[in-house]
Amino acid sequence: MSVDQAQRTHPRGSIGRQIQLPLKKAIEISFKSIKIRFWRSMITAMGIFLGIAFFSSVRMSGEFANIQRAYILQIKEDIEKGLRTPSIEDTRLIALLEENQEERQASENRMLWLSIMGLLVCTVGITNSMLMSVTERYKEIGTMKCLGALDSFIVKLFFIESTLLGFIASLLGFILGWMLISIINLFTQGVIAFGGNFWWASLKLMLLSVFIGTLLTFLATIFPAIRAAKMPPSAALRVEI
Amino acid sequence: MASQYIVRTKGLIKEYTMGDQTVRALNGVDLDIYEGEYISIMGPSGSGKSTLFNAIGGLDRPTSGSVFINDVDMAQLDAQELAYLRCHTIGYIFQTFNLIPVMTALENVTLPTVFAGMPTDDGIERGIELLNIVGLGERLHHKPSELSGGQQQRVAIARSLANNPSIILADEPTGNLDLKTGTEIIELLKRLNKEQGVTIISATHDLKMLDVSDRIVYIRDGKIAKIDERKDLDIQIGEMEREGELGH
Numbered sequence: 023m024s025v026d027q028a029q030r031t032h033p034r035g036s037i038g039r040q041i042q043l044p045l046k047k048a049i050e051i052s053f054k055s056i057k058i059r060f061w062r063s064m065i066t067a068m069g070i071f072l073g074i075a076f077f078s079s080v081r082m083s084g085e086f087a088n089i090q091r092a093y094i095l096q097i098k099e100d101i102e103k104g105l106r107t108p109s110i111e112d113t114r115l116i117a118l119l120e121e122n123q124e125e126r127q128a129s130e131n132r133m134l135w136l137s138i139m140g141l142l143v144c145t146v147g148i149t150n151s152m153l154m155s156v157t158e159r160y161k162e163i164g165t166m167k168c169l170g171a172l173d174s175f176i177v178k179l180f181f182i183e184s185t186l187l188g189f190i191a192s193l194l195g196f197i198l199g200w201m202l203i204s205i206i207n208l209f210t211q212g213v214i215a216f217g218g219n220f221w222w223a224s225l226k227l228m229l230l231s232v233f234i235g236t237l238l239t240f241l242a243t244i245f246p247a248i249r250a251a252k253m254p255p256s257a258a259l260r261v262e263i
Numbered sequence: 264m265a266s267q268y269i270v271r272t273k274g275l276i277k278e279y280t281m282g283d284q285t286v287r288a289l290n291g292v293d294l295d296i297y298e299g300e301y302i303s304i305m306g307p308s309g310s311g312k313s314t315l316f317n318a319i320g321g322l323d324r325p326t327s328g329s330v331f332i333n334d335v336d337m338a339q340l341d342a343q344e345l346a347y348l349r350c351h352t353i354g355y356i357f358q359t360f361n362l363i364p365v366m367t368a369l370e371n372v373t374l375p376t377v378f379a380g381m382p383t384d385d386g387i388e389r390g391i392e393l394l395n396i397v398g399l400g401e402r403l404h405h406k407p408s409e410l411s412g413g414q415q416q417r418v419a420i421a422r423s424l425a426n427n428p429s430i431i432l433a434d435e436p437t438g439n440l441d442l443k444t445g446t447e448i449i450e451l452l453k454r455l456n457k458e459q460g461v462t463i464i465s466a467t468h469d470l471k472m473l474d475v476s477d478r479i480v481y482i483r484d485g486k487i488a489k490i491d492e493r494k495d496l497d498i499q500i501g502e503m504e505r506e507g508e509l510g511h
C-alpha cells in the first residue's frame with residue numbers, strides 16, 4: 023500500500039482553514055447536476071421558458087407595429103413632400119394608421135402587463151421548485167459539507183445551477199416567441215415587416231429577454247440557496263423510515 | 264502537552280428540543296480514543312450513537328461538554344476551520360452510503376480532494392489508487408445507481424480515505440447490507456485500520472463488528488453503560504465462533 027502516513031494531518035493542536043474553491047469547479051458540478059436531472063431541470067425551466075416566450079412575443083408584436091408605423095409615416099411624408107403620388111393602397115394604410123393608433127397601443131400595454139404578471143408567477147414557481155430540490159437533496163448537501171464544502175460553495179452551486187437554467191430557458195423562450203410573431207407578420211404584412219430596424223429591434227429584445235429571464239431566476243434562487251447553505255452537515259446521517 | 268488520545272469527549276450532553284419537549288440524546292459521555300484504535304459503539308436504536316457520531320465528527324454542536332480532536336477543542340473552531348477538519352482529519356461513512364448520485368465512483372472519491380484544493384490530476388490518481396484498494400478498480404466510471412449496496416459502500420470507504428484522514432467515523436456502515444456483504448465491509452475496514460493505521464470509530468448494532476474491534480463501547484440512553492476490551496472479549500466469544508468469522 024503506497025499511502026504515505028507521514029503526510030497525514032497536521033501538527034497536533036492546530037487546524038488549518040478551509041480554502042475557497044475556484045468557480046470553475048462549482049460550474050462543473052452544477053452542470054452535471056442539470057445534465058443528470060435533465061427532465062426535472064426542464065420542468066423547473068419550463069415556467070421561465072413560457073413566460074419569456076409570452077413576453078417576447080408581446081414585445082415583438084409591438085416592434086412589428088412600430089416598423090409598420092414607421093413605414094407608413096415615411097409614405098405619408100413622401101406624399102406630403104410631393105415625392106410620391108398616393109396609390110389606393112397608400113391611402114388605405116394611412117387611414118389604418120390614424121384609426122387604430124390608440125386602440126392598438128392600449129391593447130399592447132394590456133398584453134405587456136399580462137406577460138409581466140406571468141413572469142412574476144414563473145419566478146414564484148422557480149422558487150418553489152428550487153426549494154423542493156433543496157429538500158430533496160438534503161442528504162447530498164449534508165454529505166458535501168461532511169466532505170469539506172463551505173456554505174459559500176453550496177450557495178454557488180445552487181445559484182449557478184438555476185442561473186444557467188434561467189439563461190438557457192429564456193434564450194429558447196425568446197426564440198420561440200420571436201419566431202412565432204415573425205412568421206405571423208410575414209403572412210399579414212409581407213416583407214415590409216422585416217425592413218426598418220427589424221434586426222436591431224430583435225437583437226435588443228433578445229438581450230432584454232435573456233437579461234430579465236436570468237435575473238428573475240437568480241432572484242428566485244436567493245431564498246432556496248440560503249436554505250441549502252444553512253442545511254446542517256448532520257443532515258447527511260438522517261435515515262428515512 | 265500532546266496526549267496519546269486522538270479523540271476525547273468530556274461531559275458531552277446533547278439535547279434536542281421539539282416543541283415543548285426536550286430529549287436528552289447524550290447524557291454526559293466521557294470517552295477517550297487512542298490513535299490507531301478500532302472502536303465500536305454498540306447500542307440499541309435511539310440510544311444516541313448517531314448523536315455521538317455528530318458530536319465527534321464536528322457535524323453538530325453539543326449542548327454542553329467538549330470534544331477534542333488531536334487536542335484541539337472543537338468548540339473553538341470557526342466555520343472554515345471546522346470545514347478543514349471535516350475535509351482533512353475525519354472521513355465519514357454512512358449507513359445509506361451517501362454517494363453523490365450525479366457523479367461516478369471516481370468523481371465521488373475525488374470530490375474531497377477537490378475540496379482540499381489538490382490539483383485535478385493528483386486527485387484522479389489518488390481516486391484510482393483508492394478504488395483499487397477497496398477492490399473497485401474496474402468500476403471507476405459507474406454511477407452509484409449502477410452499483411450494488413456493497414460496492415457503493417466500498418466507494419464511500421474509498422472516498423472517506425481521500426485526504427488521508429486520521430479518523431474514520433462510520434455510522435452503522437453495515438446497516439443497509441446483507442450479512443455476507445456486511446462482513447466484507449467490516450473486513451475491509453479492519454484491513455485499512457491495520458495497514459494504514461487509521462483510527463476507526465464505528466457506531467453499530469451489528470454483532471459481527473465485535474470480532475474486529477479493539478474496544479467496544481456500550482451506550483444506553485445517552486450514557487456509556489460499559490466498555491469491553493478486546494482481550495476480555497476473546498474469552499467471552501468462544502473459539503468456535505472466532506474460527507468461523509476470522510478463519511481465512
Ligand SMILES: Nc1ncnc2c1ncn2[C@@H]1O[C@H](COP(=O)(O)OP(=O)(O)O)[C@@H](O)[C@H]1O
Pocket residue numbers: 279280281286287288306307308309310311312313314315
Ligand atoms: N434531529 C433530532 N431532533 C430531535 N430528536 C433527535 C434528533 N436526532 C436524534 N434525536 C433523538 O435522540 C435520541 C438518540 O438518537 P440517535 O443518536 O439517532 O440514536 P441511534 O443512532 O443510537 O439510533 C433519540 O431519542 C432520537 O429520537
Ligand SMILES: [Mg+2]
Pocket residue numbers: 312313314434
Ligand atoms: Mg443512528
